[in-house]
Amino acid sequence: MSEAASHVVILGAGHAGGTAAALLRQYGHAGPITLVGEEPIPPYQRPPLSKAWLKGEADADSLALKPLEFYAEHGIDFRPSIAGLSINRGAKSVALSDGSSIGYDVLILATGARAIALPIPGADLDGVMFLRTAADAETLKATVGPGKRLAVVGGGYIGLEVAASGRALGAEVVVLEREPRLLARVACETLSTFFKAYHEQHGVGFELGATAAAFEGADGKVSGVRLADGWVIPCDAVVVGVGAAPNDEIARDCGLETTRGVVVDLDARTSDPAIFAIGDVAHRPMPIYDRMFRMESVPNALEGAKQAASAIAGRPQPAGEVPWQWSDQYDLKLQIAGYAFDVDEVLVRGDPATAKFAVFHLRGDKVQSVEAINSPPEFMMGKQLILGRRPVDKARLADAAVSMKEVAL
Template sequence: MDQQIVIVGAGHAGGSAAAMLRQAGWTGGITLIGDEPIPPYERPPLSKAWLKGEATAESLALRPAAFYPDSGIALRLETTVSAIDRAGKAVMLSGGTRLPYDILILATGARARRLPIPGSDLQGVLELRSAADADALKAALRPGARLAVIGGGYIGLEVAASARALGAEAVIVERESRVLARVACPLLSQFFHDFHVRQGVAIETGVQVEALTGTRGMVSGVRVGDGRVVACDAALVGVGAIANDDLAREAGLACANGIVVDLAARTDDPAIYAIGDCTVRPLPLYGRTGRLESVPNALEQAKQAAHAICGKPAPAPEVPWFWSDQYDLRLQIAGIPFDTAEIVVRGDVSAGKFALFHLTDTGVVQAVEAVNASMEFMGGRRIIARRKALTRARIEDLSVSMQQLAA
């Protein structure tokens, strides 16, 4: 009998793993289990093109619907897994069905962090992790409506930009002293803060949210620490995400703010792999581990798992990268700024076309944050992968091309 692979989670990571397994030569069974009613789709456009009506369900789909039956992939939608029986090598489905596996891949993703404050259960208090979430948010972004965005991270800024494009008002409420405080350097934070303000977004930083207030069960305001109430017609909570590692923890797998895996995406059970937002993984370029929430990471780990399962050579480690689109700005980030000593600006910040190079005390480039500067981003990825050191003067000199810097 053919060996069976069960993939729990039909998001970007799980859907990609199923396809990559077939590409890598897996001929056994593949069952892909998802709790949503639709096949795997792209999530980054949910805060941008989908909200603005520039994307369709077909354009979001990772692959055409016919791909799954044509590839011999059993797709089980609107189905959840309640438990893993490691000894019996089976998963228990929500309806009570027991589904055996030879190899299990956990691609359970992450869930939005909730605010443990009064009023968080009011109607109109929204989050953004799924297509259904995006539809609810889209309905709230009518012209003239006022959206309160709790949390000034990338999702919050992207949604604020989409709200303005749709004619809605937006106010961002952030408890830290600046937007993007946990994911960007102060210079980049200030650039995006100023750009959003010029587009009509109100931004309040250093503000603690105490409660959400409502009228007849519908949210109408955000009460902050000084007693003020910021009026709104809807509120988006974007204060981070929590890895969905509950199944793994209950099954006794090693977890540490995510499912612990190696560079083959393998857990401490040789029959179980984990990929995507739910994992804590090695970051070999930086000599540490971490949890990366990004499509590139989901794809890299899907490839790692598929190659390991199919006996293919391990893929080379990739430089982590991320992106965010806001208005006509494209931010592309290569690498992670661990252990950096200085930041060097290449280009013109005031013109909205620049890159920030994060260097160690020996000049090694750890990360590059590029705004409307795709050549710096692409060159930066090559430089980071090679662990190359650069001088401030050479980075700042625009007569030196990125091709020369990366050579």
């Protein structure tokens, strides 16, 4: 059977899986499609969970990628509240958590990633939460409000977005970060310093170089975070945001190649030609940087879905894209293009004091990455410079009086 008429089973109904199902129909795939998801609701946008959802500005319907009826209308068999348990590659079948099994001609793994839990005492107390799903966001929204004390363990982007939303809801917020600065693994020091000061202006407290050793509790509910030095931070709720791990066990157990995620090629195809992997679970090529990498972002999910759907539908491979992501905090829009691999110079364009600036990461005279705060031109032109691998005049790039279009020329 050709892939164009094959039965495609998609494990994972997040942004990547839901988009892949829709694109397959858009690209003319005529065969059956089954979309299996662990959550009880159709695929939805996850980034607003830490922002609009927490603040009561969005719900499941407004964040849905497609209305529920879309799937039936387009011949997509959507099966909610079901997980894939194991893959039999020889029989081309997947065992599901409801006790059934389903056969496939082509399988797409869109199983995403899960929040990393802290292996410390008290981690099972009520009020110790993560923020990966709509259910998580709903629980947190019901917990946090005026007069409540929220502790956020982890000073990355999710932690800072939760802190901003917590303050918007009227809660007292303290962020605990084990590194000496915020965003230590994902951003430069200029950005770390800027965000810390901006959050402090909005009433967020910080404890840097602080390692959570245990969660204290009473009657089964969290009441504080005990640090390694013995100091206890009192709180009514905790959000743990210390990173995510790929849900690649089902791939590893059936013998697919995995390396911090499921290894794929530029078609999103795994070491088994009948199986694809997309989204947060995929360890994929990054030709711009001549390396493999696992990314966690909506644009990455969309690009993987395009690659897999194109290959299955017999379309040409889509053009490569520059990886990018964003973060909204208060009235700040951070847009990041590329990754700061092999950087030998960091250049700041604009004045951080104005909350409108960009940080360019360079290797020689080529842009590797740009972090832009409230600066869309720097972000957009930065993406073009990264993709085109064109050399830039550093003096002109640093001069905010010279437009980004002129810099790019």
